[in-house]
Amino acid sequence: MTMTWLLVRRYRLPLLCWTALVTALCSTPSAYQSAYATAEQRRTAVVLAQNNPASTLVYGRLPDPGTAAQMFAWEIGAFVTILTAIMAVVVAVTLTRTAEDDGSLELLRGCGVPPMRPLHSALVILAVQSGVLAVACTGAVLATSRTADGVTGAGAAAFGAVVGLTFATVAAVTVLLAQVAATAGQARLLGFTALGAAFAARAIADTRHLGTLNRLSPLGLRAVTGPFTEDRWGALLPGLLAVVILGGTAVLLCARREFGAGLLPRRDRRGGRLRIRTTVGLAARLARPALLSWTVAVAAIGTLFAAMGSGTVEQQRDGEVGGFLGSQLGAGDPAAEYLAYCGTVVGIVVSTYAILSILAGLRAEDTGRTGLVLVTGVRRWAPTAAQAVVTAAGCLVVLTITGVISALITPSVLDGDDIGPRSLAYTVGQWPAAMASIGCATLLVGAFPRLSGLAWLPLLASSGLALLGELLGVPRRIQDLGFFRHVPDVAGPDPHVTPLLVLIAAGAVLVLLGAAGSTRRDLRAG
Known part of the structure; x- marks a missing residue:
């Protein structure tokens, strides 16, 4: 035992x-x-x-x-x-x-x-x-x-x-x-x-x-x-x-x-030389296979959800949708609210990829790869920062590709105004949420590696607030503490981007703190 x-x-x-x-x-x-x-x-x-x-x-x-x-x-x-x-x-x-x-x-x-x-x-x-x-x-x-x-x-x-x-x-x-x-x-x-x-x-x-x-x-x-x-x-x-x-x-x-x-x-080992000169380049090269897989999966999920919403939108316009999906659609424009819900689902999936990618940097310490990188003379904080930068860029790539595909397909199956721009904005607009997730995970991995499992907690809490907040009657000020559901309607009269800027700033600050924290501990010693 x-x-x-x-x-x-x-x-x-x-x-x-x-x-x-x-x-x-x-x-x-x-x-x-x-x-x-x-x-x-x-x-x-x-x-x-x-x-x-x-x-x-x-x-x-x-x-x-x-x-x-x-x-x-x-x-x-x-x-x-x-x-x-x-x-x-x-x-x-x-x-x-x-x-x-x-x-x-x-x-x-x-x-x-x-x-x-x-x-x-x-x-x-x-x-x-x-x-x-x-x-x-x-x-x-x-x-x-x-x-x-x-x-x-x-x-x-x-x-x-x-x-x-x-x-x-x-x-x-x-x-x-x-x-x-x-x-x-x-x-x-x-x-x-x-x-x-x-x-x-x-x-x-x-x-x-x-x-x-x-x-x-x-x-x-x-x-x-x-x-x-x-x-x-x-x-x-x-x-x-x-x-x-x-x-x-x-x-x-x-x-x-x-x-x-x-x-x-194993088929991922080759005898050829990789022409990589920077820590960011190495992190990007190692992240490429996972990024490709996640891009295909997220694009399929996002497009599927957006394309199958015509019946739901029409029912909501007649005031007949209730339960979980009704709580997601709210009282605004049904098409916009449904696209916001699809964007939330995509944001949750991409944030999952982001946390897994940051935790991969911790596994690099366990396998000794980080130690090999450090003996080449790079700064102690560089591997942690490079992993966060590559992950942030990867999330943006996944969201952009998913948003573009969704914007091309959704107008043909969903009736409403500005469906294409809204679909793109609600998807790409989840990048600040992914940045916040990256920041939380980087802080734990860099400064408190023994607590790295807690990197999932902000994502789980934010997902619960976004998906179940209205259904459970959670006060709006509590729901707003989550990372998702902050993307404004670009076709609305006065879209507010302040929450998105706050999420980006918070994520960047947490990444800096995590990178700084990695210089104050031994490798995988916490």
Whole structure:
């Protein structure tokens, strides 16, 4: 158990932050009760949701009769399961290949730890985390039973079980892929690729009425189980069996690969000389593959969200959209508000890339690359500052490309004034939010590397305020503390850019503080 407790203590902050966010999302069924005060209002919303292909693509199929609990499981449940799956990929790679690649497991094995013990401990932690999520989500939903119609003990338990098993299934798949991948970065990329395939299978199953596909996707567990509708517990058994098989296969593969390597050979090493003369140039060269992958993914996500909003905008113009999406659209121009919502989603994804990129600089310390750079005579603060500069530029590239593609496609599917310019502005305008995320992460990585896991906390809090602030009735002054939802309407009468300038300035100051802090500590000594 010593190995298990060591991993728990080392990664307790990210685990707690992820769990807190998922649990907070699960406490929102009562918001649907207040959003649709009468049965007629709810019925109208249910009919519209069931006949909207875009809603079905994103959230799945909404069952009848559409109680507050069912609408919660349909809409917020989609976000919860996707967020849980992302958490599973990140945590599974962190507990396995990241700890292996940064040299910490090598030290432990040098102290006599058996070769298979780290993987066994990681699997135990993932199993316990799955149970914690199931219990926490069940309790959060059940606490609203008196304020939301349709919330039952069996339904809450089924919903919690779906969340927990989604985490366990995606984590097991990622751990298996981590044994195949050559590096932690490749394992993370394979994990997110599998997650994208799972979402595609779930979307096809719901839009094409192919229920069998949902049984093959971790994100389809919500549909086959039917929390608050049918509560089919037997539908979870294949998922449990799959977790056991995947975990056992991962153990077998781990015993047949070399430490620090995967079953697939590395192909990112070349004998040719790189003509790089600056620290920024080196950081840019190393960040190029990840930047290309994230650009393609974000452009696809942003364009998809923007292109499928025509039905939602028309419903909002008739005053018929409620719930989560209705809270996002607000009372202004429906087209502008929907594009602002799409921009917020893109900003959250790009900020995730930004934090991962900054944390990559910390891994460079662990692998010794930063030390090799410093012996060439560069300043002690240069690697940290270069990583932040390259990340900021990369975020701007991703947002610009996504905004341009969206601006070209959205006017053909969305009716309204100045759709193209608005789409571009709401997307590129998220760069200050990304800068704020970069600043927070750089400060922690540069000055307090042991607390680098807290770099996710501002992003998670800002995402919660942006996506759930209105739905939960959070005061506006508290919502404004988040990084997102500050982009003004460029077609409005008086667009205010002051909040964006504040975010950019704050990010720049935090980057400078982080770079300065890196000169006052030893490498990876904090």
